[in-house]
């Protein structure tokens with residue numbers, strides 16, 4: 001089946017005075033119809049930039065410098081602006097982090113909804129208003145008919161994010177990109193909003209790219225997860241495997257750093273030493289090599305491709321079956337469940 | 350909303366009282382009103398009688414009260430210079446100044462807002478840079494110099510437009526003379542309006558530009574783009590409307606200063622308005638006219654401010670409806 005979204009070798013560059021920064025480098029991933037893909041990575045890993053690149057809203061001077069983005073098989077990078085505009089909203093919906101600032105304070109909720117609907121569909125004003133009301137009901141806003149004429153500031157944060165979801169889904173897009181949709185909300189409503197997003201997209205068969213820092217949310221919501229590091233793919237695979245049996249040393253450190261996911265409560269939480277490099281100072285070879293316990297010569301010279309690693313794919317030489325790492329490294333890695341020597345029996349169903 | 354209006358009204362009245370006090374002090378204590386009214390050969394007894402008749406021996410507070418009461422009835426006394434009621438003199442000059450000021454404000458808005466929008470939308474284009482350079486000149490050159498340059502260029506060298514006066518005017522009732530209905534009246538308006546409005550135009554342009562740049566960076570504009578709205582809807586519907594709140598405020602306040610600063614333009618163009626009359630009054634120490642002019646300008650400022658506050662509330666629902674959440 002044609003994936004809803006297919007990103008191939010995406011490269012995003014930001015020209016600056018001190019040279020061209022490569023914010024996204026050779027990133028490839030797919031999202032199947034109806035699938036929820038989680039995007040994780042430290043702050044600055046390039047999650048938001050990937051989302052902006054897909055929907056064609058990179059802040060200038062940032063630009064897509066290479067690769068392909070396909071939506072249901074059709075290339076959408078480098079579409080003329082006016083055609084890309086009809087992709088946005090109509091075929092890809094986007095939800096941003098802060099519902100308090102995502103809505104125009106001067107327009108009523110109903111006006112913002114009908115405006116969006118009428119931009120993409122040929123409906124009468126009456127029909128658009130009815131649809132707006134149905135959307136509000138669908139996202140669980142009580143007394144939807146009256147709330148249409150309310151202004152954003154008359155809603156609470158959680159309610160506003162519901163309105164934002166209604167707006168993003170107003171024209172029934174095939175793909176919804178949600179960039180940290182609950183980070184700005186009260187903890188008490190975060191789970192509700194995520195559940196709503198998941199349900200409403202599932203109802204419509206829309207695929208979701210869910211960007212978040214919250215591995216708990218990913219574990220509950222996503223089908224697959226994509227881990228970014230310094231603008232590059234670290235690991236991608238089914239969510240259970242990536243969470244329980246990460247195959248990339250970085251993912252492993254990331255998962256171990258999450259208290260709720262660490263199996264044994266007595267086990268000391270592993271913190272990855274050092275920090276992610278700035279875009280201008282990414283080391284040669286594997287971007288993770290200065291922080292990696294298993295780094296060997298090749299890691300400092302060559303960039304790893306994504307290799308099949310158990311049920312996932314990991315951009316790490318430990319998984320290069322054709323050119324395996326030195327035995328000492330491989331041995332140490334396999335002790336913690338990483339690498340080509342791992343027994344297939346360990347792979348969970 | 351009503352409470353808000355009443356609060357602002359009380360503030361406005363407070364401001365007016367302060368200005369009235371200043372105006373009264375000037376009226377009463379700068380120079381001697383009696384000296385201004387009588388000849389040199391008037392006897393001291395006659396002077397004392399006149400002083401008593403004018404109530405100048407009453408307690409100061411009583412005099413101030415009387416001053417306010419009279420001013421409220423538009424009685425500002427008799428001009429020393431023209432020996433006519435000040436109110437009538439001002440009324441005859443008011444139309445000229447108001448027409449000039451409103452046309453200037455209109456010019457400033459009609460040119461400043463589009464230029465601000467353009468430079469905000471395309472900050473890197475050469476046209477934007479040119480607009481900004483021109484605006485820098487507009488801000489830094491003094492008004493009288495701009496007026497003189499315009500007269501020199503357009504009136505003297507090219508001979509296209511008149512360089513002074515109001516041209517032919519028509520009385521449209523209530524003593525209101527307008528220059529808007531005759532060709533020569535309209536032609537006469539052009540140069541003074543540009544001169545007077547140029548500074549405000551550049552101000553508005555820079556303001557709109559700054560606001561536009563700011564608003565275009567906001568999340569709701571990003572979200573509007575992500576929903577695929579057309580450029581027009583985003584730029585003019587969503588962005589411009591959000592820049593209008595400060596623009597309305599500033600422009601409204603500027604109308605007050607346009608009227609006040611008309612003094613200079615009216616002098617350069619010999620425009621028969623209140624400003625010119627005020628300047629002549631200063632030269633001949635015609636205190637009643639000066640006091641009345643001061644009060645009138647303050648009144649206009651305060652009234653405009655009040656209206657602007659109400660408009661501001663009308664545009665922004667966050668203020669209109671309070672912070673209520675549902």
Ligand SMILES: Nc1ncnc2c1ncn2[C@@H]1O[C@H](COP(=O)(O)OP(=O)(O)OP(=O)(O)O)[C@@H](O)[C@H]1O
Nearest residue numbers: 014021023041042043044045046047048049050279
């Ligand atoms: N205009 C720009 N100029 C220079 N660098 C930029 C620019 N915009 C983004 N970057 C860099 O691109 C990288 C990726 O940014 P991005 O916003 O995608 O990170 P993120 O993964 O979404 O992080 P966060 O979790 O904090 O949202 C960051 O290192 C950031 O500093």
Ligand code: SF4
Nearest residue numbers: 286289292299316317
């Ligand atoms: S490629 Fe080398 S440095 Fe990079 S994660 Fe794998 S082992 Fe570590």
Ligand SMILES: [Mg+2]
Nearest residue numbers: 047048049179
């Ligand atoms: Mg981000």
